[in-house]
Amino acid sequence: MKTTLAIFRLIVMRAIASIYIEGITSNIELKTTKKEFRGHITLVLFPLVKIIKKPLKQIGKEIGEYVKKHLIIVHSFHLLNGFLNFECSEEYYFKLLKKISKEILFLKSSEEDSLMIEYSSPNTNKPLHLGHIRNHLLGNSISEIFKAFGHNVIKIQIINDRGIHICKSMLAWKKFSSGETPEITFKGDHLIGKYYVAFEKAYKKEVEDLCAKGYEKELAEKQAPIMQEVRKLLLLWEKRNVKTWYHWRNMNSWAYEGIEQTYCSLGIYFDDTQYESKTYLLGKSIIEDGLKKGVFYKKEDGSVWVDFTNVGLDEKLLLRSDGTSVYITQDLGTAVERFELYSIKSLIYIVGEEQEYHFKVLFLILKYMRYAWADRLFHLSYGLVQLLSGKMKSREGIIIDADNLIDEMHKLAQFLTYQKENTLGIGALKYFLLKIDTKKRILYHTKSSIDFNGNTxxxxxxxxxxxxxxxxxxxxxxxxxxxxxxxxxxxxxxxxxxxxxxxxxxxxxxxxxxxxxxxxxxxxxxxxxxxxxxxxxxxxxxxxxxxxxxxxxxxxxxxxxxxxxxxxxxxxxxxxxxxxx
RNA sequence: GGUCGCGUAGCUUAGUUGGAUAGAGCAUUUGACUUCUAAUCAGAAGGGUGCUGGUUCGACUCCAGCCGUGAUCACCA
Missing domain, CATH: 1.10.730.10 (Isoleucyl-tRNA Synthetase; Domain 1)
Structure with missing residues (x-):
């Protein structure tokens, strides 16, 4: 079934062909009539004046009469400021209501391509904050939009469960916790976050002490005992030391449980989950392949690079001189693996704007490697959520915590109604974050709460x-x-x-x-x-x-x-x- | 310094192939609950779209140059 605009387009084309000249298609500007004017559909006449070369009023009158005569749904027309407005008959509106209820609200699901959407990359060393919520909501919403058109969507998350930052909270827990475990009142992710902050605090103190003894700051940062200790812990982890892995698994399980709860209260779920501890070694074979193809090159020290200076970007490191991989190496591996394992046509990454450069390079490398799907990769970049004081800082504990915020919204909603369910509080929060254009950053004013009146x-x-x-x-x-x-x-x-x-x-x-x-x-x-x-x-x-x-x-x-x-x-x-x- | 965003009423914002008088909400202010849920509605006041040029019948929208602001340019992730 054609849209009303399409029907009008056809009849206007016929009108022009019959009264003036044939073959005009590109200058027909039709739109829904603005609310403050009478009418349903509007034809903008200015572009036609140039081609038809007759007075505007004459064109309006002639086209108007033709359309009224040949299109039964047109009740009348009138010309205003170079705009030709058509009013539709009552019968048309009855039919429209029927069409809305039977067709328009049920999109034809002609699209069947599968696509993967990656969003939310939680770290297991801290709880989620407002910035994560923006990511979750965008990812979830984009997924739902594609689903509405019939696409098969695979929602995937990749959990950052390894690395030096994870070791930090592990070490701090060992040193300072005297065995504290998550209780019902204190979620696991919050507990771990507490020790992450404790690590940074202790580290900062050690650096200050060393500086007081006359160390240069840079040296102090490297020499601080707690930092050296955490490096050792990371090495132990990489060697799959049994005790370390046991401890790591245990603490991660606390984090998963806590994060899962937050997801649950936001109504977020995934079809699949990847763990960085399992994917971080991927990508090395691709580097070799790239070297063979001559897309990459090796420096004397053994490090591997790609040179994008000819397209206005820099040189980018892909493999360290000691043969270990960097962030982009695993991302290359993960992308290839995803297209191999799942039958997806495209892949969308929902990641903050600070990684625009990273994805630009990533996509370009894959294109140079001649993967057929490389031009169907998208990075949906969104603006950061900031406080008036600037960026949120997890390591200092300066964040808008997701759980606290959700709880606050719930209380606020309960104060205003007597609803037990948190649909209104969550609704206010979600709408607050989603109504703003994706690429704009959001300044969160901690003093003023999220509104329940007006555009909410x-x-x-x-x-x-x-x-x-x-x-x-x-x-x-x-x-x-x-x-x-x-x-x-x-x-x-x-x-x-x-x-x-x-x-x-x-x-x-x-x-x-x-x-x-x-x-x-x-x-x-x-x-x-x-x-x-x-x-x-x-x-x-x-x-x-x-x-x-x-x-x-x-x-x-x-x-x-x-x-x-x-x-x-x-x-x-x-x-x-x-x-x- | 290079690259990429953003800049619209006091505040938060809409305006996505250039088109009618730049549209809302919050806050301010006037009015409407014996009537279908007043978290609502009607009205007032408040912008001429960062600045300067250009293209066009027509520019918040396109182009150029400035100004402000943010992100980014690691053998970090």
Whole structure:
């Protein structure tokens, strides 16, 4: 079924061909009429004046008349400031409502390609914070958007469970904890985070002491006893020392449990999980392959590099002189492995903007290596979440902790309502993070809490609860029966109903744009504007407290579909919509 | 210094193939709950889009140059 815009495009093309010249396609600018003007579809006439070379008013009148004559859904047209606005008939709106409920809200799932989306890379040495939440929500939402179009999406996370930072909290726990283990009141990830901070504190003190003894800062940082000790621990780990691994596994299990709980309260899950401890050695064979192909080169000390100076980038190290791998080595290996193991067509990485350069280089290397899928790799980069004081610093404990924030939102929501479920608090938090354009950074003001009024998640949730309430009440009305739905076409449609229908019609467009640009905020804004349009209608038009049964049925049916639409869009953001508020 | 983002009312922001009077929310202010959930609605006040040029019938949007701001350019991850 064609969209209204497509139908108009066709008829306008015919009009121009029949009245003026044939073959005009690119200068036909059609759009949905803005709310402040009368009409449903608008044709912008300026681009046509140039080609047709006749007065604007004449063109408008002639095209308008042709369209009105040949398109039955057009009721009238009028010309304003070079814009030709078409108004549609009542019959059209009845059909539109039917089309929305049967087609538009159910996207045709013609897309079947599989794709993988990587998001959330938690470290097992600290709890999650607000920055992670942004990552989770973006990843989850992008996944849901692709699913809505019928794609098979594999959500994957890779856990950073090894390395010097993990050893730091392990060592600090050994030294300072006297055997403390996670209790019900103190989550495992928080416990580990506490010792990570303790390590950094102790380390800082040692460095200061050494500096006081006359050491240069750089030397002091290397010589600090605790740092030397943690290096030894890392070596032990790499040699798979039994005791170290036992300790490592044990502490990681605390972290997993804690992180899992946070995921759960956010409604985040994954189809698959990778562990860096298992993938960190991948990629070395690719380096050899690249050397053979002459894409990489070896320096005298044995280190391997790739030279991108000819494309405006730098030289990049791929393998250390001692033969050990770096970050990008494993990423090369992981990417190749993913395309080998899963039958995916493309891969999207949801990672902060600070790694843009990394991914640029990564993708370029894979392209030079002639992997067929190299041009179907995407990095969705997003702006950092910052505090007024600057970046969050895990090692100093200056973070907005995810669990605390979720808890705070819950309390705030409970203060305002009496709901036990945390749908409103979580909804407010999720919407707060998702409504902002992906590439913009978010400044989090610790003093002002996240809003529940205006352009917020709860506003939209509230709108839906109102709609649910209408529907519940409708059944208590004497004359309401489900079979009455067919009467809706005898209603008289007012301007509020038309606004609503017009906006609902744009559902597919909003989703397509969000998918194309990988920007969930487009969906968030759509949901908000739809809510606003509905509330406008709700406050100005009686829906069920009316005598006319035709209007009653039409307005109720319209409200219901609007609720469906709201639910669908908000679910794409991972936000639940309660029936009661 | 090079590269890549961002800069729209006091604050948070929308404006995605260039198109009508730059659209919202918060805060400020006036009004609306014996009527379908007032976390709502109606209204007022508050921007001319960082600056300067250019292209165009038309620029927040494109181009150039500045200014401010952030990220990045490790044998760290």
């Amino acid at each position: 998640g709860p506003y939209i949730q509230y709108t839906n609860a109102r709609i649910s309430s209408l529907y519940r009440k409708a059944f208590t009305k004497m004359y309401w029966r489900n079979s009455m739905i067919r009467y809706y076409r005898y209603s008289i449609i007012g301007r509020y109903e038309k606004y609503l229908l017009k906006y609902m019609e744009q559902y597919t467009e909003a989703l397509l744009l969000a998918k194309k640009c990988l920007i969930p905020s487009i969906i968030a804004n759509y949901a908000y504007n739809l809510s606003k349009t509905f509330n406008d209608f709700y406050q100005n038009v009686c829906i069920i407290n009316i005598k006319n049964k035709y209007d009653f049925v039409f307005r109720l049916f319209l409200s219901k579909k609007c609720g469906n639409c709201l639910k669908k869009t908000m679910n794409l953001l991972g936000i639940e919509m309660p029936e009661y508020v």
